[in-house]
Amino acid sequence: xxxxxxxxxxxxxxxxxxxxxxxxxxxxxxxxxxxxxxxxxxxxxxxxxxxxxxxxxxxxxxxxxxxxxxxxxxxxxxxxxxxxxxxxxxxxxxxxxxxxxxxxxxxxxxxxxxxxxxxxxxxxxxxxxxxxxxxxxxxxxxxxxxxxxxxxxxxxxxxxxxxxxxxxxxxxxxxxxxxxxxxxxxxxxxxxxxxxxxxxxxxxxxxxxxxxxxxxxxxxxxxxxxxxxxxxxxxxxxxxxxxxxxxxxxxxxxxxxxxxxxxxxxxxxxxxxxxxxxxxxxxxxxxxxxxxxxxxxxxxxx
Ligand code: ING
Numbered sequence: 694x695x696x697x698x699x700x701x702x703x704x705x706x707x708x709x710x711x712x713x714x715x716x717x718x719x720x721x722x723x724x725x726x727x728x729x730x731x732x733x734x735x736x737x738x739x740x741x742x743x744x745x746x747x748x749x750x751x752x753x754x755x756x757x758x759x760x761x762x763x764x765x766x767x768x769x770x771x772x773x774x775x776x777x778x779x780x781x782x783x784x785x786x787x788x789x790x791x792x793x794x795x796x797x798x799x800x801x802x803x804x805x806x807x808x809x810x811x812x813x814x815x816x817x818x819x820x821x822x823x824x825x826x827x828x829x830x831x832x833x834x835x836x837x838x839x840x841x842x843x844x845x846x847x848x849x850x851x852x853x854x855x856x857x858x859x860x861x862x863x864x865x866x867x868x869x870x871x872x873x874x875x876x877x878x879x880x881x882x883x884x885x886x887x888x889x890x891x892x893x894x895x896x897x898x899x900x901x902x903x904x905x906x907x908x909x910x911x912x913x914x915x916x917x918x919x920x921x922x923x924x925x926x927x928x929x930x931x932x933x934x935x936x937x938x939x940x941x942x943x944x945x946x947x948x949x950x951x952x953x954x955x956x957x958x959x960x961x962x963x964x965x966x967x968x969x970x971x972x973x974x975x976x977x978x979x980x981x982x983x984x985x986x987x988x989x990x991x992x993x994x995x
Contacts, residue, residue, distance in 0.1 A: 694966045695966065695968050696964055696966050697734065697854050697855065697856065697967060698732045698734075698962055698963070698964055698965070699733070699736065699882075699921075699923055699962065700730065700732035700735040700736065700960050700962045701735075701940045701942065701951065701953060701960065701961045702727065702925060702960060703738065703925055703926050703927075703928055703955075703957075703958065703960075703961075704720070704737065704926075704927045704928070704958055705927075705928055705929040705955075705956060705957035705958050705959075706744075706927070706929040706930055706931035706932075707741075707743060707744045708744055708931065708932060709746075709932055711743075713742050713743070713769040713770070714769060714772075716741070716743070717742070717772055717773050720737060720773055721773060721776050722958075723735065723960050724773070724777065724780065724782060724784070725776075725780065727782060728781075728782050730960065730962040731962070732962050733782065733783060733854060734782065734783040734854060735782060735785075736785045736884050736886065736925045737786050737787060737886060738787055738887060738926055738927035739787035739802065739804070739819075739863045739886035739887050739888050740787050740789055740886075741786055741788060741927060742762070742769075742770070742786075742788050743789065744932055745888040745931060746841070747824065747835065747836055747841055748834045748890075748934055749835055750828040750835050750840075751837075758791065760789050760841075761789040761790065761791035761800060762789060762790060763791050765803075765805055765813070765816075766811075770788075773786075774807065775811070777807060777811045778810060778811035782809060783808045783809050783853075783854060784807050785806050785807070785860065785884040786805050786807065787804045787862060788804070788805075789801075789802060789803070789841075790803035790816075799843055800843060801818040801819065802818070802822065802838060802863075803816055803817065803818050803819070803845075803862075804817045804862055804884070804886060805817075806851060806853065806858060806860055808854075814851050814853045814858075815853075815858075815860070817845065817849065817861070817862070818843075818844070819838075819842065819845055819864070819865060820844055820847075820848065821844075821864040821865045821867070822839050822844050822864070823839075824837055824839055825837060825839055826840040827840070829894075831894075832894040833934075834892075834934050836890075836894070838864075848861065848874045848875050850878040850879065850880045855967065857878070857879045857880050858880070858881070858882050859880040859882070859883040859884070860883065860884050861875075861884075862885065862886060863885070863886065863888060863889065865885065866907075867906070869913070869914070870992065872914035872915075872918045872922070875918070875920075876917070876918030876919070876978075876980070877980060880918065881920050881970045882922075882965065883915075883920060883921070883922050883923070884923050885911070885922065885923065885924045885925070886927070887907075887924060887927070888926070888936055889903060889907060889937045889939075890903075890936050890937075891903050891935045891937055892934075903937050904937050904938075904939045907924065907937055907939045908939060908941065908949065911924045912943050912948075913947070915943040915945055915946075916945065916946065916947030916973070919970045919971075919972075919973030919977075921943065921944060921945060921965050921970070922942075922943045923941075924939070924941055924942075924943070926939060926940045928940070928957070929957060936956075938953055938956040939952070939953075940953040940959070944965070944969060945969055945970045945973045945974075946973070950963050
C-alpha cells in the first residue's frame with residue numbers, strides 16, 4: 694500500500710472586495726485543520742485567491758490585471774507557503790497567473806502543486822477555457838475565460854507524494870481527453886479545482902443537472918483511467934451568483950469515498966491507497982493490452 698491522506702479544501706464564496714490576505718487566512722485555517730486530520734496534502738479550488746472575476750465584462754487593463762498573481766509565491770501568498778513548510782503538508786492551489794515573457798504579458802488560469810517543503814513541484818495551465826471572449830449582455834452573468842486567459846497546451850504529470858500526480862482545472866474535468874492523456878502517462882491521482890455556476894446560460898435546461906454532471910464527470914474520469922480524482926469547489930452564492938459545491942474524492946473504482954456536505958469553507962479527508970489503481974490499470978484499463986489507438990485518429994485531428 695502507498696497511502697496518501699488527501700484533504701478537500703473547499704472554499705465558500707470569495708467576494709469581489711475580499712483582499713488576498715483575508716482569503717489566505719481562511720485557507721491557512723483550513724490547512725491547520727487538514728494537518729490535524731493527518732492530511733499529507735490539501736486541495737484548494739480553481740482561482741482560489743479571488744472572486745470568480747470572469748463573470749464580469751472588463752476592458753481596462755488595470756481593472757483586469759488586479760486579479761492576477763505576478764509571482765508565485767508572492768508577497769501575499771508567502772504566508773501559505775510558510776505555513777505549509779512549518780506543518781509539513783503539501784497543497785494544490787488554483788490562481789490567475791500573469792507571466793511576462795520577452796516583454797509581453799501572458800495570462801493563464803493556472804494551478805501549482807506544492808510539496809511538504811513548500812517547493813513548487815509543477816504548474817498547470819488550463820487547457821479547456823469555456824465561455825466566450827466578447828460581452829454577451831443577454832446572459833444573466835458573463836463567463837469570459839476565453840477573454841481573460843490564454844489556453845495551456847499540455848497535461849503533465851509529476852512524481853510526488855510517493856505516486857504519479859496530475860492536475861486539471863474546472864471545465865477540463867468534462868473532457869475525457871483530460872484524464873486519458875494523464876492516464877497514458879501513468880497518473881494515479883488527479884487534482885481538479887473548479888468554480889461552477891448552477892446556471893449555464895447557453896443551456897439553462899441543464900441547471901438542475903449541474904451537480905450530477907459534476908460528479909458524473911469526475912467518476913467517469915477516475916474509473917476510465919484507474920486513478921483517483923479529487924474535485925474541489927469554490928462554492929456558494931458569490932456576488933449574487935450561485936455556484937455548485939459537490940467537492941468529492943473519487944476512487945479508481947468510480948466510487949465517491951468522501952464528499953463535502955456544505956457550500957462553505959469545509960475540510961474533508963480521505964485515506965487513499967495509490968496501489969488501489971493497479972487492479973484497474975492491470976485489468977479492465979490495461980492500456981497496452983486493450984487500447985486500439987489506430988482506431989482513434991479522429992480524437993487528435995483538428
Ligand atoms: N466553469 C464551468 C465548468 O465547466 C461550465 C463552466 C458550466 C461549462 C456548466 C459547461 C456547463 O464547470 C468553469 N470555470 O470552467
